Amino acid sequence: MHHTRGDQRTDPGGAARPTRAGAVGVGMTWPPALPFEQALQRAQAADRQAMGLLYKRFLPVVYRYALARAGDIHAAEDITADTFFVIVERISETRAHDELTFVAWALGIARNQVAMHFRRLKTRPTLRPMTADEADSANWALPGERDPLDVITARESLAEVVTALNCLTEEQRAVILYRAVLDYSAEEVGKLLGKQAGAVRALQFRALGALARALHTAEGDAEALQDHLRRPRRQRKGE
Amino acid sequence: MQPDETLDRLLTARLQRGAVVAIPHEQPQADAELAPLLEAAARLDPLREARPSTEFAADLEQRLMARMAGLEQADHVGQTRWSEAPVPALIAPRSLRPAGGTRAPHIPARLVWISVAAALALTIGLGVFTAQAAPGGPLYSVREFAQHVAAQAFPSPTAAAQSALAQASADLAAYQSAIARGDSTAALAALAALRSDDARAAQDISALQDASARKAMQARLAQFRQSAAADLRASLTALDWQGRAQVTDALRAWGATKLRVTQARLISTSGEDSHAKAGGGDLLLTVSGAGFTSGAQVLVNGQPVGETIAVSPAQIKARVASGAVAGSTLVVGVETSDGEVAITTNVRQDGHTAPVTAPAATPGNGSGHGGVGAAPSPTETRGAQQGG
Numbered sequence: 001m002h003h004t005r006g007d008q009r010t011d012p013g014g015a016a017r018p019t020r021a022g023a024v025g026v027g028m029t030w031p032p033a034l035p036f037e038q039a040l041q042r043a044q045a046a047d048r049q050a051m052g053l054l055y056k057r058f059l060p061v062v063y064r065y066a067l068a069r070a071g072d073i074h075a076a077e078d079i080t081a082d083t084f085f086v087i088v089e090r091i092s093e094t095r096a097h098d099e100l101t102f103v104a105w106a107l108g109i110a111r112n113q114v115a116m117h118f119r120r121l122k123t124r125p126t127l128r129p130m131t132a133d134e135a136d137s138a139n140w141a142l143p144g145e146r147d148p149l150d151v152i153t154a155r156e157s158l159a160e161v162v163t164a165l166n167c168l169t170e171e172q173r174a175v176i177l178y179r180a181v182l183d184y185s186a187e188e189v190g191k192l193l194g195k196q197a198g199a200v201r202a203l204q205f206r207a208l209g210a211l212a213r214a215l216h217t218a219e220g221d222a223e224a225l226q227d228h229l230r231r232p233r234r235q236r237k238g239e
Numbered sequence: 240m241q242p243d244e245t246l247d248r249l250l251t252a253r254l255q256r257g258a259v260v261a262i263p264h265e266q267p268q269a270d271a272e273l274a275p276l277l278e279a280a281a282r283l284d285p286l287r288e289a290r291p292s293t294e295f296a297a298d299l300e301q302r303l304m305a306r307m308a309g310l311e312q313a314d315h316v317g318q319t320r321w322s323e324a325p326v327p328a329l330i331a332p333r334s335l336r337p338a339g340g341t342r343a344p345h346i347p348a349r350l351v352w353i354s355v356a357a358a359l360a361l362t363i364g365l366g367v368f369t370a371q372a373a374p375g376g377p378l379y380s381v382r383e384f385a386q387h388v389a390a391q392a393f394p395s396p397t398a399a400a401q402s403a404l405a406q407a408s409a410d411l412a413a414y415q416s417a418i419a420r421g422d423s424t425a426a427l428a429a430l431a432a433l434r435s436d437d438a439r440a441a442q443d444i445s446a447l448q449d450a451s452a453r454k455a456m457q458a459r460l461a462q463f464r465q466s467a468a469a470d471l472r473a474s475l476t477a478l479d480w481q482g483r484a485q486v487t488d489a490l491r492a493w494g495a496t497k498l499r500v501t502q503a504r505l506i507s508t509s510g511e512d513s514h515a516k517a518g519g520g521d522l523l524l525t526v527s528g529a530g531f532t533s534g535a536q537v538l539v540n541g542q543p544v545g546e547t548i549a550v551s552p553a554q555i556k557a558r559v560a561s562g563a564v565a566g567s568t569l570v571v572g573v574e575t576s577d578g579e580v581a582i583t584t585n586v587r588q589d590g591h592t593a594p595v596t597a598p599a600a601t602p603g604n605g606s607g608h609g610g611v612g613a614a615p616s617p618t619e620t621r622g623a624q625q626g627g
Contacts, residue, residue: 089310182287
């Protein structure tokens with residue numbers, strides 16, 4: 001990994017980083033005593049402990065990517081599991097030599113698994129409304145959102161965001177996911193996508209603009225629908 | 240600073256601190272432009288802070304470790320299978336052979352494969368060794384066998400048609416070589432092989448599914464036949480009448496000539512019993528067929544006989560001395576001025592069928608009509624029986 005920010009950010013997935021609500025990840029901290037390159041070599045030699053370290057380190061990365069693409073917790077878990085099974089089976093074939101190239105390889109596998117998931121659905125990604133139990137068990141729901149109204153609000157917000165993400169181009173979506181969801185810097189995203197950092201910033205600017213427009217359109221549609229429903233039926237018939 | 244750089248800086252600060260950073264006041268115009276983008280980025284926070292459940296993470300880790308163990312075991316088994324497993328000996332040691340000999344001997348698979356490979360190599364070697372074997376030679380049958388095996392081994396219709404056509408070309412070359420040597424027997428054997436391979440090529444070409452390939456191969460076959468017909472015509476003078484009849488038969492099969500003799504009739508001109516006139520009276524020989532031209536003459540047992548008195552494209556009449564048709568076997572034919580000969584054994588004499596004894600069959604002559612040495616065709620046989 002190119003530590004552009006030193007050792008302050010050993011977990012680009014943010015699992016070990018305190019969240020704004022103070023939540024801490026599931027103990028997925030990269031051990032500083034073992035360099036990533038050694039862990040990768042040992043994992044390629046079928047060392048289960050090293051593979052376990054890689055798994056804990058990159059589980060949130062793959063999971064967030066899958067959740068952002070599928071928009072469904074169960075689908076995200078399936079995609080994550082399939083991705084890691086492929087990683088385990090093919091880790092001896094990877095040409096990754098550092099953390100960033102390994103992430104690029106792993107996310108490439110995840111992208112293929114997402115494509116297979118959509119192919120199985122035989123349609124564009126559609127969001128299935130979560131049940132109350134699912135929403136309650138979803139750990140992405142912050143502690144302050146345990147209130148049912150907060151849960152519903154968060155669920156709708158996630159659905160809108162994922163729908164808006166799916167309206168973007170592949171490049172725009174990749175930049176936003178890598179940059180704003182997986183917390184990679186512009187330089188690291190440039191290396192992941194094979195672009196210059198300046199091009200990534202420009203693309204990020206356009207991508208966030210497109211995302212804002214897509215979200216605004218979705219909200220506008222929802223508000224228009226709410227206004228329509230609030231009017232008396234007689235007035236609606238006259239329209 | 241460009242807006243995209245400002246956005247990136249603000250986004251980085253926001254992601255690190257977990258809060259929205261105020262837009263610098265020195266860029267008031269950026270406020271309206273960047274604020275919606277930062278708000279859109281803030282909408283991604285649920286995704287950014289999402290994490291899998293502890294149960295899922297633990298369960299998946301357990302399954303992955305089990306999968307790794309399975310892969311490790313499979314690798315170990317694979318190494319044992321390929322590197323450590325004892326290689327079965329080609330011939331079992333004497334101590335391991337079954338005593339008593341009642342059980343069927345076990346044939347190792349490796350021995351079977353070696354045998355198959357040896358047989359294949361032997362067949363290919365025979366094909367190469369006998370490629371130049373001339374028809375009638377001692378290796379010619381071996382060559383045909385190798386060709387048959389090769390045709391079975393390479394079942395592509397186009398390849399089979401090309402192979403048959405190439406063999407026909409080789410047969411034509413062998414025919415010309417035999418003609419040049421004056422070996423008419425070898426020449427006629429090569430002619431028979433030529434006709435067989437030509438028929439096989441035509442059959443393979445007609446079976447081609449690809450229309451363009453079929454047309455191309457038909458054009459090649461027609462071109463070959465045209466060239467071969469010219470060569471065969473040029474060789475007529477080097478053959479006797481029987482050989483010329485076989486060559487004419489081949490030319491007729493290719494449509495290169497229309498000459499054909501279907502039947503002949505001997506009529507006593509005196510009206511007396513033919514047996515009484517056999518001592519030297521004149522007979523009228525009427526030969527029916529097709530492709531007769533002026534200058535054509537009638538042959539009886541290969542010899543020109545009598546005087547031709549009328550010629551039409553389908554009939555020739557000639558006056559024949561009774562002594563010329565004496566004998567137990569009658570083969571009547573017509574020879575054109577080009578040297579082409581068509582013959583028939585379907586001869587009737589004054590309402591009685593002349594005794595016909597077919598000469599010994601010549602291998603490879605598949606023509607029913609007129610071919611010397613050919614057994615009478617069913618039509619000819621039926622005509623002879625009806626005449627009697």
